Amino acid sequence: MTSEIQTKTSFLHDPSNPNLRFLEEVSAHTAGVSRLEMCIQCGTCGGSCPPAADMDHTPRMLFAMIRAGFREEALSSNTPWICVSCYHCVVRCPQGVHIADVMYTLKSMAIRAKLYQDSTAPDFSRSFVDNIEKYGRSYEFGLATRHYLKHFPLRLPGMAPMGFGMLTKQRMDIMPHKIDNIDQLQAILERAKEVEGLS
Amino acid sequence: MNDKYLYYPGCSMESSAKAYSESLAAICEPIGLHLEEINDWNCCGATEYIGISLTPAYSLITRNLALASLQADGTRTVVAPCSACYLNLAKADYYMQERPILGENVNTALAAGGLHYDPGSLFIRHLLDVIINDIGLDKVKSKVVRPLTGLRVAPYLGCMVPRPDYEHRWSNPEYPNELDRLLKTLGAEVIDFPLKTHCCGGHMTQIGPNTAFELIRRLVSSADQYRAEVMVTLGPMCQMNIDAYQGEMNRHFHTDYRMPIIFFTQLMGLAFGLNAKQLGFGRELVGTREMLQRIGVEAPEPIEAVPAHKPRMKEGLPMPRMPGDEEVN
Amino acid sequence: MTEQDQFEPVIIGFTCNWCSYRAADLAGTARVKYPPNVRLIRLMCSGRLDPTFVMKALASGADGVLITGCHPGECHYIEQNYKALRRYQLLKRVFAQLGIEPQRVKLVWASAAEGVKLAHEITTMVEEVRALGPLHWGASNGREVHDHLPTEDMELPEEAEVMA
């Protein structure tokens, strides 16, 4: 509690510092209280991260970059896109930083700043969300097929048996479900986007 | 006190995790679990929406809670069987309290649909939590007619149920014992699976298969080292990744693992003496025949392709006609 | 308190000699800024706080009262701050019946190390009370209570003596 107040007061009172402005921006766009400013660079996150090997930077490095105000570098890092949301880092972090949620924040900021390198993940999220916004439900079949065709056409033959299996075992529906009150949902999402300043 | 639970199935329960919902439906009656589905619930956005936006994503999730509170009358508990759904609902509820501004924004959005949700007014819990802590293992034990004696199972919870565990509902975020205790109650031989809460790759199977395959390999090989005959899980995504992508993973690493993975509700059903088909057996891609035989259960006929849905192309999968497909074909 | 037009609340703060008063000292040594509207009184312990003090302050023209003490379990007199807590909770109920807004009387725990927290709490409270406006507790009554306080006319005789 106190630490929150202290850190908040300490840097909220210093608008002059551009580095902190980026840190604040990230915190502001994070769902919970990010506590990013509390990071002591111990590396628990990087050590815990299952796919760390595939990341440009370990989460810890990313946080250092954020604090240093390296906007471009941080937002174009593939790290948030590799994050599998396993929350190992979150529960182990000795400083209680909401790491996983910061990763989500960085993704959305990267998309807005068009700074991501590989479009695979953003596209996947995008089309996933398109479905939701259209039907109110996810639509694995349409999603998987389109997505694979676009990004891993060469894998498709390999994947075919699995996809086929999923179909024949009736674990994928050809047609999407739609919720009854889709208008209500869409209205809500519209308003939400206004609040967010997206539309 | 109202003993019903508000039930949020989540999309997968109707598609990739049919076996989960079928088996759940089958065991509800014996253990006296009353689930009332939330009317017109919508997708929770999985891990995708929150990676694109904040308020819209949380509004999407919270619509379900708002609908739930309309149905609440007396009960305050929302049950989700799917890990990702459970976490998203819990998360929204928690963060709307931790960051009041988020709460305000979300409710501003919900207002557009004539809805409102007071964060903290509902308890969001996972199915397993409810079965262990409300129904109780004694009740479960009393229903066991076919103990799974000798069956070596690897309890696999995945990430999003025990972590981050905002409300401290689980014995431990890394080595929770709830699932182990349940499976032991069913008479199974439970291995001390070190990776019980490690990651299956989540959506990486879609966007970074190589990353995902490595994570799947770790789990499957470790379970194999411990001579588990089956992995038992409680999350559709985990089940799907390890089951559906196991073949692909084998191809990738030139390995030949055949580690079946099923839902804990399916095992409960078996122990309760229900028949395998009714429990959704046969829907898995990595067969469970051997495992079933170990406990003397007749494996159901593998589910056959539905003619109507025969693929039109020779290879690859049929493309549904959807707007914005121009660039692909 | 320069502009008459902008209302500047006056808040009397009661502090515990061991925690919150030291917290105030710490805020000072750390040069943490907070509005000058609060005037602190040192007690040995929040347990010394007699509800009479709070009523007296409000009746005598204060717009709010801030009660502070050691965190529960950290009282330097073992557990006296729990008594303060209980008196506070009962007092609040009486004040509610007397139409005193809850924001005007607050209880805050602040350890000797929490100078920043204390400053923060003071700042928040001053703003809240400012928003509520003056308490004006029976202005007439206020005068009576303060009759002994020096006014120009009270000084006159002294002057007279001097002159004579």
Place this chain on the structure above:
Amino acid sequence: MTGPFDSASKSPERIGVYVCHCGTNIAGVVDVAEVRDWTEKRLKGRGVIIARDYKFMCSSLGQEMIEKDIQKLGLTRVVVAACSPHLHEQTFRNACQRGGLNPYLSELVSIREQVSWVHTDKHAATDKAKAVVSGGVERVIKNEPLEPLRVPINEATLVVGGGIAGIQAALEIADAGFPVYLVEREPSIGGHMAQFDKTFPTLDCAACILTPRMVSAGTHRHITLMTWSEVENVSGYVGNFTVTIRKRARYVNTELCTGCGICQEKCPKKVIDQIYEAGMGYRKAVYTPFPQAVPRYPVIDKPNCTYFSKGTCKACEKFCPTNAIDFNQQDELITVQVGNIILATGYDLFNARRIPHYGYGRLANVYTNLEFERLSNAAGPTNGEIVLRDGKTKPKSVGIIHCVGSRDRNYNNYCSAICCMQSLKFAHLVHERTGATVYNFYIDIRTTAKAYDEFYQRVLEEGTLFVRGRVAEVTDAARKPEEEGRLIIQVEDTLAGKQRRIPVDMVILSAGLEPRKDAKETAKLFGISCSADGWYIEKHPKLDPVATMTEGIFIAGCNTGPKDIPNTVSQGAAAAARVLGRIQQKEIFIEPVRASVNQDKCSGCRICNNLCPFNAISFIEDRKVTEINAALCQGCGTCVAACPAGAISGTVFSNEQVLSQIDGLLMLNLEYMKEAPELVAV
């Protein structure tokens, strides 16, 4: 039925007010001259006959100014507006005393910490300063002349805890020729230090330096040693405590026992020693924890003794050459009178099981630091052989993990202070005894005391590998063949910026230090205060680190927070010095902040009777009135505030003083209500 004081009257006092500039500390923000003039003009009616301002009131010149005025102008009250009373209250009280005025007829009000340092608007700050001064003036009028309380000191001292801190304190006092009761819960004194092998950074053997101290403590003519004993009740007050101690039955007659040890050889019952051997070794049901134990005679561990559980055996009794075994012994309650008490109750180790992903309790070859101390101890279960749990295999590689349960808001926020050096010590020992590759996993290396960093350098030279990164997990789940059957430490090497998986044979967890499980109960028993997590709170963390809020009770060693041996020892000595100081004074002076009952007004309603944690309040049955023992009273004032009849009053913080101060503080505010323009525009 008017207010607490006759509000119409003018104060008869002759008051002097002194406003300090404190250089520019105050004068930079507060218009000091303005405050002075205002005070002199507006508060004349309240008896202020002189107001002065001065650069540094605390300087000798400033103090003389006050002394002179008291003598020349016959001041009856003094108000100084300067810094916090916690800084200079005593200074100005002394000045008044020298001037011939009772010191308690002065007030120091803070216009620095509470005005000039925290406000920026000079005008507002000046106005507030006026209010603060007028508050002080109103208050001082109600001050009463007081004398500090005198309490005679009993020469005996109770020391609780026979670790190195307690031993040190006891010896210091006893050597000065005063009696000491040294109470220890375990069968032998020695504490944690007795379990260690080497001590950092000098690496001298713990036993070699500790044992002599233990022996002299055990044999000192002024020290009454009570082991296997616990304090059960404490009453009384500084200078005069009455303490009841439970001396648990040893079932060994210490008069007859020679400590030959035959009983231990003959005893058929082996028990895992959870305390001294940290679960790594065995002892008998009749035992002394270790060979150099003081006192040397054993205890019978009743729950584990075959005779007590089955009714037969008595092997010890049969073979005892001096018939010292006595199965009929009972616990004894011993009452002692002491003047001061020193608590040296030590610490507990953080339970590493709480971090399951470090594998302790699940993975055989994960050790805690205490386990390793025993493992490496020449007198330990393996005679100092550093081996895996199988008891024979020497490790080829060892990982030492720092900050286990420390610096972690999931467990303990604080740094356990000793782990860095301890881990370095382990690294050295492992290297020296096994030649194994040693990894140290750390967040920061904190080697701040004398010769500590030099030791770090030495360990670096020995080739210990340092990985900067907090270990994420210790697992046996192998991914590669070379990981099979080993413990894999997964960590981010933060300096390389890469995740690493390092296979080792043995892992040592440097578990942090925690308050004793029963620290809170102990604090309650002795009436001292204790932070939420259980560390004891010093009277002042910097200026009075071994004293507590409760007069006559001192604290030393790890019960106030993690400490290394040098600090622990110096605290033991410091506490002893404080006690000796007290004893030499023969009597002590206590701030006269006390409550008292006006028994004519007391109706014996007994509301106040259980409000006092120091048991100062007692009810006189026959006269049906309550009385307060001034020596026990600590002056918190809770009973004063609680008395429904207004029959209890408290000195220094009386109702009259506080209520008048409120009037004073609010005066400015009232002036505004009356819209006195000459005050508004400054």
Place this chain on the structure above:
Amino acid sequence: MNANGTKPKFAMYWAAGCGGCEIAVLNIGEKILDVDANFDVVFWPVAMDAKYKDVEALDDGAITLCLLNGSIRNSENEAIAKLLRRKSKILVAFGSCANEGCIPGLANLSSAQEIFETAYNTISTDNPQHIRPQPSYFVPEGELHIPEFYPIVKTLDQIVPVDYHMPGCPPESHQIAAVIDLVIKALHGEAQLPPPGSVIGAGDSTVCDECQRTRNVKAIKQFVRIQDVRTDPTMCLLEQGVPCNGPATRSGCAALCPQAGAQCIGCYGPAEGVIDYGARLISAYASVIDAKEPAEIDRVLDGLPDPAGQFYRFNLARSLLRAARSAWIKS
């Protein structure tokens, strides 16, 4: 009987109050004859016919002893209080109303408007045109005046200086008798009157002093309402959870209520030197509640449904805050 052969003059007046004090005086039995024997009763509306103008006609200070009961609710009360002050040597604030507002003082919890609403506009009142009392009203015969209703009930000494305070609702008859004795003795120079401003006809300590019930240390787990429980007649009521005001209430009534099995409700007001009666009880009760968690504490406090009524039933007008905010705010 003084020098010029006339008896000292006695007056008694009934301001805003229930009249119980008047009855209490009459209740002193044959002592009342002493009053008549020693005093010339010049003004006592209850006992005799007299006009305000007769009083005005007297010289200032002509009345030796004046017992004034009732609080100051309206302009008439105030006018007469000032008049009698002027005419009296010894003015005694007689009874709880005059001293601390008593039950009428509870009106200070509401604004004048709210009070009128209750008085002139409830289901039980038939007042279709919402008529309110008018201070002055014109009729063919001329202008009628009724006293002005003040927003706040005041105690006597908030209006005029008072020589003695005699608490109680009403004051105990034996105490009255004693006081009258004393005054008479004093008149004959056989006794000394206590210093002005002091409380007469009561003790200095509190009700517990005179209460015969056994008292122990207190740890209150819950408050109960006396009608809901069977209390132990020998034990302190407060210890049994019954909110008894005895500990804070001035002695003098011989613990009448507790002895009769009911809790003290505080009619004798605060003990000597106490500034705010309610504050004493708030502090005392809260101190002995046996709970540490805010929620738990609230649970216990819920046992006191009307704290202000509990602690200020007789004392509101004399308390530090004196009235609710709504009553202070001038409309």
